[in-house]
Amino acid sequence: MAFINVNEMEKREKDIREQEPVKATYSINNNGDKFLFQIDTYGSANRANPDKVSQSISFDADNIRALFTLLSRENNSLFEYKTLDEQEQQKNVKLDILSTDISPLILYGPPGTGKTYQMQHEYIDRFSKDDCFVTTFHQSFSYEEFVEGLKPVLATEQGVSNQSSDVKYTIEKGVFYQACERTAVIAGFVSLAECVKASVDDKKQKMSEAINAKKVVLLCIDEINRANVSAVFGDLISLIEPSKRIGAKNEMIVQLPYSKEAFAVPANLMIVGTMNTTDRSIQLLDSALRRRFRFEELLPDYSSIKNETAKNILKAINARIRCLLDKDHQIGHSYFIDVESDLNIFNALKNCVIPLLEEYFYNDAQKIRQVLNEKDNSDNNFYVKDEEAEVASRNIESDFDDEKEFYQLNPKLSEVSDVDSAKTFISHISE
Numbered sequence: 283m284a285f286i287n288v289n290e291m292e293k294r295e296k297d298i299r300e301q302e303p304v305k306a307t308y309s310i311n312n313n314g315d316k317f318l319f320q321i322d323t324y325g326s327a328n329r330a331n332p333d334k335v336s337q338s339i340s341f342d343a344d345n346i347r348a349l350f351t352l353l354s355r356e357n358n359s360l361f362e363y364k365t366l367d368e369q370e371q372q373k374n375v376k377l378d379i380l381s382t383d384i385s386p387l388i389l390y391g392p393p394g395t396g397k398t399y400q401m402q403h404e405y406i407d408r409f410s411k412d413d414c415f416v417t418t419f420h421q422s423f424s425y426e427e428f429v430e431g432l433k434p435v436l437a438t439e440q441g442v443s444n445q446s447s448d449v450k451y452t453i454e455k456g457v458f459y460q461a462c463e464r465t466a467v468i469a470g471f472v473s474l475a476e477c478v479k480a481s482v483d484d485k486k487q488k489m490s491e492a493i494n495a496k497k498v499v500l501l502c503i504d505e506i507n508r509a510n511v512s513a514v515f516g517d518l519i520s521l522i523e524p525s526k527r528i529g530a531k532n533e534m535i536v537q538l539p540y541s542k543e544a545f546a547v548p549a550n551l552m553i554v555g556t557m558n559t560t561d562r563s564i565q566l567l568d569s570a571l572r573r574r575f576r577f578e579e580l581l582p583d584y585s586s587i588k589n590e591t592a593k594n595i596l597k598a599i600n601a602r603i604r605c606l607l608d609k610d611h612q613i614g615h616s617y618f619i620d621v622e623s624d625l626n627i628f629n630a631l632k633n634c635v636i637p638l639l640e641e642y643f644y645n646d647a648q649k650i651r652q653v654l655n656e657k658d659n660s661d662n663n664f665y666v667k668d669e670e671a672e673v674a675s676r677n678i679e680s681d682f683d684d685e686k687e688f689y690q691l692n693p694k695l696s697e698v699s700d701v702d703s704a705k706t707f708i709s710h711i712s713e
Contacts, residue, residue, distance in 0.1 A: 386522050387552075388506060401554055418504040419514065423508075435451065469548060505558065582596065624708060667689060
């Protein structure tokens with residue numbers, strides 16, 4: 283056992299760096315009032331003993347803090363930091379999101395606010411592949427795909443290749459059932475069926491132990507509001523409530539319509555969904571879904587935009603959108619995170635923001651011009667007068683307002699290819 287202060291450690295580090303590179307891994311344990319710093323070094327080829335050598339160095343609390351500063355210096359490649367193995371790191375990271383509440387959650391907000399990004403990096407990346415199930419809802423997504431359903435199987439006649447015979451139907455489990463099955467298994471049951479049939483005390487004990495040990499399975503549903511939620515969940519919508527899960531006080535068990543199996547949702551299943559508020563406002567969302575999920579709103583995060591011009595433009599645009607529409611139709615920050623020049627900003631506006639605005643305002647160019655702060659008929663606007671449409675309106679016998687003005691996207695937008703030209707199109711937006 284050697285006792286050493288940090289100044290001496292720095293000297294020895296310098297001496298070592300003058301030799302061929304060495305690699306070291308370390309682990310730290312609290313030994314009473316001292317920290318035991320275990321170093322396993324792998325010597326370079328020109329050293330007397332290139333084999334692995336272990337040393338133990340003891341530090342007091344002040345020195346251990348200084349040591350961490352030393353080891354975390356920029357470009358410090360002497361040590362390869364491995365205080366915990368990969369599995370333990372994943373377990374500890376998982377504690378962050380499981381330490382408070384694992385009841386169903388929906389991340390909601392306007393497009394481009396990082397809902398899917400947060401689901402990916404804050405949730406999916408923190409679970410192993412076996413313990414994470416991901417799906418995306420869409421208009422034709424059904425109960426049969428989500429829970430279970432009959433799937434046609436084309437049988438072939440024996441001895442005759444590539445010749446079809448009868449079509450048979452099998453019951454295929456959906457992603458929700460698969461997630462529940464996996465959840466029951468990591469809680470200590472052989473299968474979900476065994477879990478449902480177990481005694482009340484056994485279920486309570488194993489579910490409690492699983493949650494305390496952070497043995498949790500994640501089910502992620504992207505774009506959860508794009509499907510008919512009532513039809514997809516069916517009568518299982520009640521089962522996702524924490525109070526009705528397996529082992530809970532008001533545990534609820536139902537019979538599935540195709541397999542006739544008894545089914546319930548394990549307590550250690552975590553459900554996270556995302557919802558784009560421009561598709562359907564949260565106020566219009568199915569009331570059964572709203573009662574059973576927690577909601578976390580994600581709004582534009584201007585601090586994530588490094589370019590000040592882009593930040594000011596987005597702030598101005600969103601303020602006008604909130605005035606003309608509502609906060610649910612704002613433009614997210616993700617479209618401008620990586621912009622570095624005025625040309626990048628121009629392209630983001632032309633390719634990403636303008637199409638969204640045309641959808642929001644149903645191609646009402648005058649409203650879009652207000653959002654973009656286009657007060658004159660300059661050639662450097664995104665929208666310019668449509669002279670041909672104005673002439674046509676005068677020749678058509680209809681109820682056209684005589685003062686109605688017609689606008690179209692500026693044909694010159696496709697010609698912008700340099701920073702100076704781009705600047706003329708965006709300079710007025712944040713005024």
